[in-house]
Amino acid sequence: AIYDTMQYVEPRVGTICMGIAASMAAVLLAGGAPNLRYALPNTRILIHQPSGGFSGQAADIQIHAQEILRIRARIDEILAHHTGKSIEVVTRDSDRDFFMSAEEARTYGLIDEIIQARPKSTGDGSSPRGTSGNGASSSHDDGADGPAVGGGAAAR
DSSP states (O other): OHHHHHHHSSSOOOEEEOSEEETHHHHHHHTSOTTOEEEOTTOEEEEOOOOOOOOSOHHHHHHHHHHHHHHHHHHHHHHHHHHOOOHHHHHHHTSSOEEEEHHHHHHHTSOSEEEEEOOOOOSSSOOOOOBOSSSOBOOOTTOOOOOEEESSOOOO
16 A cells, blocks of 8 residues: 555655665665665665465465465566566565665665765755765756765666
8 A cells, every 4th residue: 555655646755765674665665756765875675575474274375375476476566667677587586585785775776876964954944955975966857955865876
């Protein structure tokens, strides 16, 4: 429901990862609007296949196993869509726990930028555009002020 809402609502939804985004949180992070997906430098991001434990009659266990496989296929499609990777690559990479640093996640296409510094307040409630640490202004397609970012362009 959260992912579908992020894709449905009119305002573009940005995502910022602080700490760790694991499992479905990584999918939500990747599902942010293009050029508005951020992570702090020491972030860790984990993608993997769904898991679950079931007990009961064999027929019911089979029903749950088939549902998990359907969910896995859909999550792989979503990650492929937002990262630009093929479904085959995403499926292979998420077969086991796959941890990434912020830089690796940017290269993979899960995020667009790594936040290097918090934007400075001007005191009037607005914030100036951030800088990447080298004096260059950060840029966004929508013209909105964003966090200071750096570390090169995202792989797309």
